[in-house]
Amino acid sequence: MSDPILSVHNLVGGYGKMTILNGTTFSVPSATITTIIGPNGAGKSTVFKAIFGLLKLREGKISFAGRDVTNLSQRALLNAGICYVPQGRNIFPELSVRHNIELGGVAAKGIDLPTRIEAALDLFPALRRKSTQQASTLSGGEQKQLEIARSLLLEPKLVLIDEPSIGLSPLMVQQTFDILQSLRDRGVTILMIEQNARSALEISDIGIVLELGQTRMVDKAERILNDPRIGQLFLGGAMEESAA
Numbered sequence: 001m002s003d004p005i006l007s008v009h010n011l012v013g014g015y016g017k018m019t020i021l022n023g024t025t026f027s028v029p030s031a032t033i034t035t036i037i038g039p040n041g042a043g044k045s046t047v048f049k050a051i052f053g054l055l056k057l058r059e060g061k062i063s064f065a066g067r068d069v070t071n072l073s074q075r076a077l078l079n080a081g082i083c084y085v086p087q088g089r090n091i092f093p094e095l096s097v098r099h100n101i102e103l104g105g106v107a108a109k110g111i112d113l114p115t116r117i118e119a120a121l122d123l124f125p126a127l128r129r130k131s132t133q134q135a136s137t138l139s140g141g142e143q144k145q146l147e148i149a150r151s152l153l154l155e156p157k158l159v160l161i162d163e164p165s166i167g168l169s170p171l172m173v174q175q176t177f178d179i180l181q182s183l184r185d186r187g188v189t190i191l192m193i194e195q196n197a198r199s200a201l202e203i204s205d206i207g208i209v210l211e212l213g214q215t216r217m218v219d220k221a222e223r224i225l226n227d228p229r230i231g232q233l234f235l236g237g238a239m240e241e242s243a244a
């Protein structure tokens with residue numbers, strides 16, 4: 001496995017007096033898909049907020065591409081090559097598909113925006129077909145693809161993507177995961193959070209199990225998939241259910 005592009009070490013932080021991250025530590029190898037799984041409330045989204053500078057840490061260190069990026073601003077993190085696709089729908093419904101993609105790059109100086117938009121559309125044939133339509137007319141899966149396309153305009157090295165499969169049909173989930181795999185094959189590192197644990201681990205290189213703000217397991221995704229303890233860790237046996 002390649003060297004880590006991202007390392008988080010002993011992260012401690014939360015909301016007000018509430019501590020959510022309790023010494024979270026893991027590394028993400030370059031050009032892999034790494035998926036974080038864990039029960040509701042484990043702190044998965046909070047880790048992403050910490051990495052993307054949306055949550056000030058009380059302790060810990062985040063290194064990216066050999067550089068300390070702890071508590072940097074979002075602008076600085078975007079410039080460093082990290083982008084973040086949050087949970088839920090985050091598009092501008094009234095604007096066209098193309099215009100939504102363009103917004104991913106407008107703040108950047110000195111980039112060839114039309115070329116980057118074309119490169120993003122090349123990866124998403126459905127978006128190309130509908131590029132002049134209002135984004136509100138896209139299906140849920142296409143809207144998620146639009147968010148991913150927009151996030152690529154700054155040519156990130158690392159994409160943080162939080163539960164991309166929520167609300168999507170199994171076919172759209174598979175299409176979205178296919179896109180993540182093709183990005184990985186182009187050298188982009190993907191760090192994903194997924195409740196749809198089995199499907200996500202099946203396309204991942206590394207799995208991380210987070211519980212109560214602590215890393216319980218980091219291993220090859222295949223080993224996590226086959227680990228009998230995972231069902232128990234999932235409080236309700238999410239893995240067992242999906243395996244049934």
Ligand SMILES: Nc1ncnc2c1ncn2[C@@H]1O[C@H](COP(=O)(O)OP(=O)(O)OP(=O)(O)O)[C@@H](O)[C@H]1O
Binds near residue numbers: 038043
């Ligand atoms: N802005 C906030 N203010 C206060 N508490 C919050 C905030 N965001 C999250 N929390 C709390 O922090 C804890 C961890 O939340 P987080 O969203 O990181 O968990 P998660 O593992 O991503 O869960 P899920 O799988 O349900 O999305 C939860 O108890 C949640 O209620």
